[in-house]
Amino acid sequence: MARITGIKCIRTRRNGVWTIVKVLTDQDGLHGIGSASDMYNAEAVVQVIEQLLAPQLIGRDPARIEDIWQSLNLSGYWRNGAVLQTAIGGIDMALWDIKGKEAGLPVYQLLGGAVRSAVPCYGHAGGADIAELKEDVRRLRDEGYTVIRAQLGGYGGGGFLPNEAANLPKNPWSPHKVFDERAYLQAIPEMFEQLRVEFGPQLPFTHDVHEHLSPIHAIELAKRLEPYGLFFLEDALPPEQLGWYRQLRQRCSTPQAVGELFVNPQEWTTLISERLIDFIRVRVSKGGGISSCRKIATLAEAFGVRTAWQEGGENDPVNQAAAVHLDMAIWNFGIQEVNHFRPEEREAFPGLIERSGGYLYVNDKPGLGLDIDEAKAERLLGDGWSRTAYHQPYALDRKADGTLVRP
DSSP states (O other): OOOEEEEEEEEESGGGOEEEEEEEESSTTOEEEEEOOOSSSHHHHHHIIIIIIHHHHTTOOTTOHHHHHHHHHHTTSSOOOHHHHHHHHHHHHHHHHHHHHHHTSBHHHHTTOOSSSSEEEEEEEEOSSHHHHHHHHHHHHHHTOSSEEEESSSTTTTSEEEGGGSOOOSSOSOSSEEEOHHHHHHHHHHHHHHHHHHHOSSSOEEEEOTTOSOHHHHHHHHHHTGGGOOSEEEOOSOGGGGGGHHHHHHHOOOOEEEOTTOOSHHHHHHHHHTTOOSEEOOOTTTTTSHHHHHHHHHHHHHTTOEEOOOOOTTOOHHHHHHHHHHHHHOTTBOOEEOOOOOHHHHHHSTTOOEEETTEEEOOOOSBTSOOOOHHHHHHTTOTTOOGGGOOOOOOOEEOTTSOEEOO
């Protein structure tokens, strides 16, 4: 029987935005890796792992995944916060990786086996204007994506006004541009009108609101987008305003996907059980790992809700692998967000998930199927990196009067 002998946190990617957890055992060569990446609170996650969680794990049997998850979740007394959930999620993934290696099976086989041959994913199309966006959509369609997210530039794009076009106060707080809800409400339906004229009614599109709208305007946007047949509208409302999904569901039929910011079961349980959403989009590490997200998927299946695990461009290959193994074994899977990695990043994570066209493929190696080359991962950090000097808060948008826009 294997025993856990150590927990190691590995910071990697440029400026250390990725955190990989490595769980070591007393069996020669047997270890597991998991994702504990948090771009904005990276060192806080590391400290929780090293000071609170790791000492509890030394000497324990890594096969007791559920008992370990439950004990770690309660060990800080206060629970369900983003930092703690990410720390537990990374360890949980690593334990499933170990279990798969001990069994000689990929993780999805341990979760019940494949229910599909590959995992459909969607491409992210963007452009500074509609002409650039159309060109990007065309590129992704030709690459084989069957679902495409369409954005006018970054999140909130279409709603930003240059200062000279906005009615700013004499003492403006927005140095370059401001977000205007009415401009956004006008631009996004017009964007989809032009995309449908160009690409016809069959190509499925998604769009990410990124919680930029007030609740009533989010409902108005969803209603205006009904004629364009979206695959889903993503994160129309922030976690603070989830009660509005009842009114949104009553007012329109645009499919809703939400969950990128979720870390607490109280955030997703009611939305699923009252059938107020169509896709649950929790990031696997933020939801507490494979163990927790498998339960989310089971709950969602009972109420006709599909999964669309969140990834995001700052996320790492290990979290993507965990998501895809869940996708392979979950009947009510919907679509998977995809990440793209540079050649040197791929070399640092041998065996990472492969994409071809609009599908992701597992490699059937035991566990999560990938590993980390620590020497190559260290080189990804770049010159002058220091974990104590790390500071990368989320960039926030403002309205004309200076009011912050919730991400």
